Amino acid sequence: MKNQGFGAAVLAVLCFLCFGLGSALACPRFVEFFSDPKDVPDQEGEFVEIRLDDCGAESLWVQMDEKPALSFALPRGNSWESGSTFKRFVLVHDSLYCPKGNGVACGLLGKLSLPNSRRSTWRLWAGSCVDSVEIPEPKAGMALQRVKDSDRWIFAEPTIGCANPQYEVGVADCGLAPVLRDHDKYTVFLTGCDSAWLRLERIPLDGSASVIDSLWVVGNFSWESSRDFWIRGNLPPDEAPYNDSLDTLLFAPGGGPLVVSEVHHCPQEPEPEWVEVYNRSAVAVPLEKFRFCGRGGSWGVGFIDPYETIVLTKDTAQLREYLGYRDVGLVQVALGYLNNSSGCISICSGEAVVDSVCWDRHMVSCPSGFNPLTMESENTPGFVRSNGTNEKIQSPFTYKLSSRVVRLGGNSLRVYVESEFQVSLRLLDSAGRERWKADVPPGFNAWRKVSLDGMGLGVAYVSISTGKFENVVGILIRP
Numbered sequence: 001m002k003n004q005g006f007g008a009a010v011l012a013v014l015c016f017l018c019f020g021l022g023s024a025l026a027c028p029r030f031v032e033f034f035s036d037p038k039d040v041p042d043q044e045g046e047f048v049e050i051r052l053d054d055c056g057a058e059s060l061w062v063q064m065d066e067k068p069a070l071s072f073a074l075p076r077g078n079s080w081e082s083g084s085t086f087k088r089f090v091l092v093h094d095s096l097y098c099p100k101g102n103g104v105a106c107g108l109l110g111k112l113s114l115p116n117s118r119r120s121t122w123r124l125w126a127g128s129c130v131d132s133v134e135i136p137e138p139k140a141g142m143a144l145q146r147v148k149d150s151d152r153w154i155f156a157e158p159t160i161g162c163a164n165p166q167y168e169v170g171v172a173d174c175g176l177a178p179v180l181r182d183h184d185k186y187t188v189f190l191t192g193c194d195s196a197w198l199r200l201e202r203i204p205l206d207g208s209a210s211v212i213d214s215l216w217v218v219g220n221f222s223w224e225s226s227r228d229f230w231i232r233g234n235l236p237p238d239e240a241p242y243n244d245s246l247d248t249l250l251f252a253p254g255g256g257p258l259v260v261s262e263v264h265h266c267p268q269e270p271e272p273e274w275v276e277v278y279n280r281s282a283v284a285v286p287l288e289k290f291r292f293c294g295r296g297g298s299w300g301v302g303f304i305d306p307y308e309t310i311v312l313t314k315d316t317a318q319l320r321e322y323l324g325y326r327d328v329g330l331v332q333v334a335l336g337y338l339n340n341s342s343g344c345i346s347i348c349s350g351e352a353v354v355d356s357v358c359w360d361r362h363m364v365s366c367p368s369g370f371n372p373l374t375m376e377s378e379n380t381p382g383f384v385r386s387n388g389t390n391e392k393i394q395s396p397f398t399y400k401l402s403s404r405v406v407r408l409g410g411n412s413l414r415v416y417v418e419s420e421f422q423v424s425l426r427l428l429d430s431a432g433r434e435r436w437k438a439d440v441p442p443g444f445n446a447w448r449k450v451s452l453d454g455m456g457l458g459v460a461y462v463s464i465s466t467g468k469f470e471n472v473v474g475i476l477i478r479p
Contacts, residue, residue, distance in 0.1 A: 026053035027129030028060060028074075028089070031146045031168060034158045036116035038141035046114045047160050048091040050124065051168070052105075057127030062091065064112060064122050074126065075105035087239065090161050099161030102237065116140070163239040165192055174235055175243030179250060186250065187222040188233060191243065194218065196235050200246075203230040205257050207282025207306070207420065228255050230283065249289050249349050256354030257281035258290060258347055261309060261384045263357055264369035265338035271322045271367075273338045274313040275345060278384045278468065279304040282396070282420075287331065293348040296334025307396050307421070307467030311381050328382035340366055384468050396466050397423050405476045406452065413475065414447040415462060426463040428472075429455065452477065 028050050037045030048062070052074070063069040075086040087103040098106035114120070116138050123132045135144055136153060143158035145167045156164060165173040174193035179186055190196055195218040202211045205228045215221070228251035235244045249256070262276035275292075279285055283306060287299040292312075304310055309329065313319045316330040338345065342360040346353050357372045364370040364377050371378040397419035406413045417423050417440045427436040427450055436451045450462065455477055462473045 027131065028052050028124060028126050029131040029146075029149075030122060030124065030133050032143055032159065032164070033114065033122075033135055033138070033153075034143040034160065035114035035135075035138040036140045036142075037158075042113065042116065043093045044097060046093070046109075047097070047158075048109070048114070048122070049160065050089040050091070051163075052087055052089050057129065060089065060107075060124060060126040062107075062122070062124045064114075064120055067112060069123075070107070070110070070112065072107040088161055088163075101161045101241065103239075104161040114138075159240075159242055162241055165240045171239050173238055173240040173243070175240065176233060176235060176246045179231060179246070179248060181250060184224050184226050185222060186225065186231075187220050188217070188246065189220045190217060192240075198233055198235060200231065200233040203232070203283055205229055205249075205251070205281040205283050205285075228252060228257070228281075230285065249285065251349075251352075251354070256347070256349060256352075257283070257285050258304070259355045260345065260347065260357040260372055262369055262371050262378055262380065263338070263345065263359065264367075264379070265343060265359060266340040266366035267369065268367040270318060272313050272315040272318050273335060274311050274319055274381065275335065275338075276309055276311050276381060276384075277304070277347065278309045279306060282306050289349050290354065291348050292333065292335065293346040293353060295336045295345075299331055299333050302331075305467065307469045309382050309384055309468040323381060382468060383470065395471070396421055396469055397464065399464050399471070401462065401473060401475070402447070404474070405478060407478050408452060408455070408457070413450040413452060413462075415450055415464070416447045417444065417464060419443075419466060421466045423464060423466045425450065426465075427451070427455070428461040428463055430459045430461075432461070435460075 030048065031051045032049035034045065034047050036042065039045070057074060060072045060074050061069045062072070072089070075089065085103065086105045088105070090099060090104060090106045091109045092098055092106055093109050095106060095108070119137055120135045121132070122135060124130070133151060138144065139155055142155040144153045145156040145164055147154055147167050148169050154167065156167070163171040163173065165171045174196045175191040177189040177191050179188055188198070188200070195216065198215060198217045198221060200213045200221070204210070230249050231246060233246035237244055251257070257279055258277050259280055260275060261278040264274050267273060284303040287302045287304065289298070291298045299312065310331050311319070311328055312331050312333045312335060314332065314335045316332045320330060344356060344358040346356040348354060359370065368377040369379050370376065397417055400416040402414035415425055417425070419440070420442050422442055423440040425438050425440060425448060426434050429435055435454055438448060440448055457477050457479060460475050460477055462475060464471045464473070
């Protein structure tokens, strides 16, 4: 990169003079500008993208407004990934921000910053090829994409280093459309191509074995299933890789993996409002697939493990300080404000509503929270208790007790647990203090003896839990 001064200006004039000849040839041209990122500083996210159609030149010059032109050696030969020729040249501020896609090369903008509050004029020339465009005033978080071979520009999502087949012409693109569900029939459609190899993985949310298909698809691929599952699919990469993959959750209405298990819509100050969410499925589900409907974006990165919970709030630091202990998974989200007297909150996956909870002033008195599964007041962040009858919660284990009344020095207390997960057994005294603990491995099919050593007479409790799901059963210890 260097300033070209008078020589570059002369070359620019010569190129403009021969533009009539060059326009008939395949020429490099501007296709995308991203001037004002929202999630990162401008210097990290802004870029200019040039489509490289070979015009036989050795160098490329780029100029914004009347600033000194930048010079770049045009990439030659094949890209290092798979031997395909270079098709895109992206100008960034640091090589760290260069996209790693196949057929992409990068140049450095250096100290040249893209304006984000005014129009700008850009020129490029390479050999006899010239392109000159006037860019409208940018919008924060949106890129300006060239519409085909015209001088018209439209705001779109940024696609750094990749073609946008919706606006560009002559692009090799084969994509996947969103899955269409019709009762128990699911269909995956191809877009931009008639046929392709498709690798499809279906992960049932009930913990059953995954199903992987690798097949030649012509037009679409359909199957029938009554189960809820997570589906992931991939096509061979092409010039527009943004639509080459599929990653979504499919479930019947009201049958999603997540449920709201506790709501604190009017806590005592300074405790912030919070909502507890429970994963009732046998599969870890990604946070990025979920959001509170009408209350901001996704919940971020990471997963909710099977039969585990997370607590969502807009101020995790303040809530952690209020709780005073760390054994709770907290996630900061755009929760907004929950109405104290009456309101609703819903979980969405895409446009589908996964679970909804509503309350009014007759349901619970402030500052208490409540459990929508039991419809009772509750304040147990990160821990789920079911009343055993609510259909939203299916127990991950079954159990039996040899007796609810046991005698010290008599027959021992025994517990039988069946589960495909490891289950924790605990014996608690009347004050809830742990007196004995043991783990039951998955698939264990024998009775487990519970030691009563050190226990006093009266009421005690047996806790049976896996993940954040627990059933507590009262027993009576007699002489």
